[in-house]
Amino acid sequence: MGARLNRVGERRPRKILIDTDPGIDDAMAIFYALESPELDVVGLTTVFGNAHTDVTTRNALRLLEIAGRTDIPVARGADRPLAMEYRGPVPFVHGDDGMGNTVLDAPTTRPIATAAHRFIVETVMAHPGEITLVPLGPLTNVAAALAAEPTLAQHLAGIVLMGGNAFCGGNASPGAEANIINDPEAADAVFAAPCDIVMAGLDVTEQTLMTNADLARYRRGTTPAAAHVAAITPFYANFYRHRLGLDGIHVHDSTCISYLLAPQHYTWVEHPVCVDTGDSVCRGKTLAALRGVTDREVAWSGRRDVRILTGVDDRAVVELELARMGC
Ligand code: BDR
Ligand code: CA
Secondary structure, three states: OOOEEOOOOOEEOEEEEEEEOOOHHHHHHHHHHHOOOOEEEEEEEEOOOOOOHHHHHHHHHHHHHHHOOOOOOEEOOOOOOOOOOOOOOOHHHHOOOOOOOOOOOOOOOOOEOOOHHHHHHHHHHHOOOOEEEEEOOOOHHHHHHHHHOOOOHHHEEEEEEEOOOOOOOOOOOOOOOHHHHOOHHHHHHHHOOOOOEEEEOHHHHOOOEEEHHHHHHHHHOOOHHHHHHHHHHHHHHHHHHHHHOOOEEEOOOHHHHHHHHOHHHEEEEEEOEEEOOOOOOOOOOEEEOOOOOOOOOOOOOOOOOEEEEEEEOHHHHHHHHHHHOOO
16 A cells, blocks of 8 residues: 556555544654655644644644645544544643643644545545545544545545554553544444555554654654654653553554555454444444354444454564654
C-alpha cells in the first residue's frame, strides 16, 4: 500500500486523508506522514477523543503550521459520538491541551467551512479509487461520511485505521480500545463498509515499543516537527511509565503510517469484524469471526474480511519513523 505506479510507470504518492484527535501520538503520526514522500496528505479532519474537538482542531492547525504545511486543509468534525455522550478527554494521557501541557500558541490559520464528513465525501468522490482514509481517532466522521454517501466505500482505495483489539484486552476498559469505545456504533458501521479495511489495533500497536532512548533521538532532529515531538513525548512516556511500567511508549497511531510505507514489516489475519454495541462490560470490543460466519451470526453476515494486524518487526518500523523524522 505504499506509493503506486501511474500509467507510465512513475511512482505516484498515495493520497491519504487523516481523520484525527491530536493527541500526542496523532501528532507523531501526522508529522511522520508529512515527512514521507510516498504519501500525499490531502487533508486532516478532526474529531473528539483525546480532547474536545475545539482542542483537537486547534492542535491539527498548529501541527500543520509547525510543519510548514498550511496548504493542507483542516475540516472540523464531530464533537460527540453518534449514539451516546462523549466519555470525555483523557488529560492524564495527553495533557489538558492534548499536547502534553506544552501549551501551543493559538493557530493563525482556520479550518475550512466544510464539515469533516462532507469534506471526506467531496474529496473521495473527486478522486474515485485514489483516497485511503487513515482514521486515528473515534470513527464518528467516517461513519457519518459513509451514511451521507452510500457509494463512498466503493470509491475508496481503502481504510487503514488505528483502533480495536481482536486478540488482547482493552486499554480504555478491560474489554475495549479507546478509539472504538469512544463511538462503538460508528465503528461497527465502518467495519461493515464494503471496502478494504486494515485494522491496526492493540494486537499490534502494543507490540511496538518506542523506547525512551528512541524518544531521546527526537532531540537530535533539526526540524520544528522533530522539536515538537521532543517537547510533547515526555508527558506521554510518563503516563506509560506510571500506568504500565514501560520504558517508552506503545506506538499506536504511527502504526497506520508504517503499514502504508512498509507492510512487509507486519503480519496479519483476515476475518470479518463487528463491534459490541451493547451495554455489557465488553461494549466497544472488536469481535473477529475467527471460524467463519453461519446464518446465525447475523452481526457479521455480509461483511468482508478485515485485515487485522497481529505481528510486527517493531525495531524496523521504529527506525523507519525516526529516520523519516531525521532523528
Ligand atoms: C488510541 O487512543 C488514543 O489515545 C490514541 O491517540 C490512539 O489513537 C490508542 O488506543
Ligand atoms: Ca488518536
